[in-house]
Amino acid sequence: MARFEYLEARTLRQAISLLQRHGDEARIVAGSTDFLVRWRQGVWQPKYVVNIGRIASLRRISYSRRLGLRLGALVSVRDLETHPQIQSNYSALSAAAASFAGVQVRNLATVGGNVCNASPAGDTLPALLAFDAQCKIAGPEGDRWVALSEFFTGPGRTVLQTGEILTELRLPPPLPNTGSLYIKHSPRGAMDIATLGVASVISLEGSGRVCRNLRIGLGAVAPTPIRASSAESLLWGREVTPELITSAAQAAKADAKPIGDVRGSAEHRQDMVAVLTQRTLDRALDMARGNPMAFEMQRQFAIQAAF
Numbered sequence: 416m417a418r419f420e421y422l423e424a425r426t427l428r429q430a431i432s433l434l435q436r437h438g439d440e441a442r443i444v445a446g447s448t449d450f451l452v453r454w455r456q457g458v459w460q461p462k463y464v465v466n467i468g469r470i471a472s473l474r475r476i477s478y479s480r481r482l483g484l485r486l487g488a489l490v491s492v493r494d495l496e497t498h499p500q501i502q503s504n505y506s507a508l509s510a511a512a513a514s515f516a517g518v519q520v521r522n523l524a525t526v527g528g529n530v531c532n533a534s535p536a537g538d539t540l541p542a543l544l545a546f547d548a549q550c551k552i553a554g555p556e557g558d559r560w561v562a563l564s565e566f567f568t569g570p571g572r573t574v575l576q577t578g579e580i581l582t583e584l585r586l587p588p589p590l591p592n593t594g595s596l597y598i599k600h601s602p603r604g605a606m607d608i609a610t611l612g613v614a615s616v617i618s619l620e621g622s623g624r625v626c627r628n629l630r631i632g633l634g635a636v637a638p639t640p641i642r643a644s645s646a647e648s649l650l651w652g653r654e655v656t657p658e659l660i661t662s663a664a665q666a667a668k669a670d671a672k673p674i675g676d677v678r679g680s681a682e683h684r685q686d687m688v689a690v691l692t693q694r695t696l697d698r699a700l701d702m703a704r705g706n707p708m709a710f711e712m713q714r715q716f717a718i719q720a721a722f
């Protein structure tokens with residue numbers, strides 16, 4: 416394992432200046448859960464490691480009905496799982512966090528690290544896409560905003576330039592009558608990388624019958640996490656029927672372009688996209704219609720359904 420010089424930033428400004436000074440020879444770490452694995456494997460061999468994990472301003476979570484959810488990049492996956500406002504307003508995100516590794520890893524892993532690692536199978540990513548997250552990026556030239564849907568450029572690759580840091584994610588407030596769910600499919604459940612993951616967020620008109628808004632995020636079925644756009648457009652503005660849900664699930668299957676690997680063949684993944692899209696939509700609809708049992712069951716369901 417190659418040695419590196421360890422540098423710790425206490426402020427964002429310090430972190431940016433360290434990254435500017437050391438350029439491509441430096442790598443940011445936050446929770447280090449991805450970093451340590453890659454470093455030990457010899458895949459990442461930076462000369463300098465810049466730890467941003469102690470920058471307090473990046474740990475904040477705030478929620479308001481008007482502004483929605485703001486997540487500092489250092490918010491832990493465990494916080495996503497347990498925060499009451501996230502559980503009630505962004506339930507697909509807390510379900511994704513609950514399906515993520517074990518508690519020890521969830522305590523260290525950050526949401527910013529999950530996003531910047533840009534794995535197609537990252538568990539928080541389909542839900543963040545389905546909640547239309549926006550990314551705030553700080554760099555030597557100041558701040559800029561990028562939609563999460565534009566953030567990933569390939570497996571492990573993002574729009575981040577040398578010296579830039581993801582500082583915050585913003586999720587718009589949920590519309591009234593919204594339900595959402597994430598289901599991870601993996602052979603071993605939580606302690607495994609997703610074979611695939613599906614997050615659906617659906618909002619209904621006041622009548623409870625017509626779809627006002629729908630976003631579906633898919634993980635591990637393309638080089639980056641993606642939205643199932645053709646499935647979404649089938650339901651927008653239309654009365655939601657069981658037949659239409661089945662058609663949307665089939666359309667999501669066509670939106671997915673998976674490869675086969677040790678976790679599953681391309682055909683298996685594609686078939687499972689239809690199954691999990693249908694399940695997430697059915698449960699999310701129950702929640703949107705105010706079925707109280709749906710809320711109680713959603714976290715249990717997200718984990719059990721993996722088997």
Ligand SMILES: Cc1cc2nc3c(=O)[nH]c(=O)nc-3n(C[C@H](O)[C@H](O)[C@H](O)COP(=O)(O)OP(=O)(O)OC[C@H]3O[C@@H](n4cnc5c(N)ncnc54)[C@H](O)[C@@H]3O)c2cc1C
Nearest residue numbers: 445446447448449450516524525527528529531537538581
């Ligand atoms: C045992 C184990 C189990 C795991 N299980 C899961 C799982 O179930 N689901 C899942 O999705 N992942 C899983 N992971 C992967 C990992 O835990 C997550 O990707 C985690 O969210 C990474 O966050 P981190 O803070 O630890 O990132 P780090 O390891 O610190 O960094 C990851 C990458 O992101 C960059 N980075 C981090 N923060 C920023 C930032 N703010 N701005 C710019 N770049 C940044 C780093 O430079 C690095 O390239 C697992 C890992 C381990 C070791």
